[in-house]
Amino acid sequence: MLDSKLSPRDIKDMYSWQAVKRAKIDNEKSDDIIIKEHVRTYGGHFSKIIRINKVIYSNIFNNENDLMKAIYDSAIKDDLGLGLRIKTQDNIISKNGSLENGELQRRQKFSGRINELNGNTEGSKGKGKEVETSSDTLNSNKKRVALTQGNREDSDSNSDSDNRL
Structure with missing residues (x-):
């Protein structure tokens, strides 16, 4: 007006x-x-x-x-x-007449429901599990260097490749 x-x-x-x-x-x-x-x-x-x-x-x-x-x-x-x-598509008019961002409210509700389902009420603390690094050494780029190479028990060996022919 x-x-x-x-x-x-x-x-x-x-x-x-x-x-x-x-x-x-x-x-x-x-x-x-x-x-x-x-x-x-x-x-x-x-x-x-x-x-x-x-x-x-x-x-x-x-x-x-x-x-x-x-x-x-x-x-x-x-x-x-x-x-x-x-009013844009994402805005919601509240009960007192002010405009509120509906997208932000939807995201907060959704993340709250996910936390309830997981039983986690705190925010995520990081990705994955922590791995013990005491036996690992770091190179100049601060990357871990493996001291021993892992072996697979079911890996192909020379005898297996001869049997396939």
Whole structure:
């Protein structure tokens, strides 16, 4: 909602590229009902309410780009865009009316459920198990150097390769 102290002539000059209709003052109707009635009677697809000296005007737009441009311009020029918030797909409107990031809440709930299933209420402490490094030596790149090479018991030997032929 854009509240301003403009004269009707200034309104015409500022919003000359759009249709501006004066609404009847009816305290019982909310802004969304006024918008629906004006869009239904005058055409257009999108609408925005402007209050000037306790008179309600409705701006009617034919496409969403014009509406977004008007909202952006009013936020930049007048710094009155605090009431005009666009909700993205990831935002959730809380019970007190503030916008919250829904993606962050979903991730926290999901990680909490995973921790409950695993029985782990603390965060992960690291990858894998710790291996004893007392017998290992480190090279110049601080990499472990194996002192002995492991042997497989079922590895192929020369006698096995002769039997295959």
